[in-house]
Amino acid sequence: MPQLTATTLGRTAASLGTGLLAGAIGTVMHRSIRPWGLVLCLALVLAVALTTRAWAGWPAYVAASVGVLVAVQVLSSEGPGGDVLVPAGDGWGWAWVIGAVVALGSVALVPRRWVEDTPPDAP
Incomplete structure (x- = not known):
């Protein structure tokens, strides 16, 4: 389990803000140019979630997910x-x-290996 450090907390807070921004942009723009507005907004949410999980692990991913869901709920x-x-x-x-x-x-x-930056084992 990763240590809870100031860096992890900072990245988690930044991920929450990024999730809020992605959810707000998606909620406002998903109806803009049918069907491409919806496709691009869903791709934005997918990219934010995957990037935050790769950047700082599960705490950041959960924070970004909460941010997206809160923004969608409030703006809906x-x-x-x-x-x-x-x-x-x-x-x-x-x-x-x-x-x-x-x-x-x-x-x-x-899978974890898609988002972690660990070198493969040397023979």
Whole structure:
């Protein structure tokens, strides 16, 4: 298990911010140019999750995932003026929400050797 150091905490906090940013951008832009806006936003979430897991391990990955999910949840709710970024019953909105969860979950299943920078054993 990795040590909990100041570097790990800093990277985890940065990953949370990156996840919040990716979730906010995706929630706003997933309907922009159909279907490519959705595809690019899901690719952004996948890239952020994979990058944070490779950069600082599980704590950063969990923080980025929480950031994405919080941003999607908050921005999907009704705003003070009654406006909604992800309308209920809209297929594109459901594809964004479920696709983001699937993208985050798929990174959890990636083998460790894909995200660790350890040299192969020398013969």
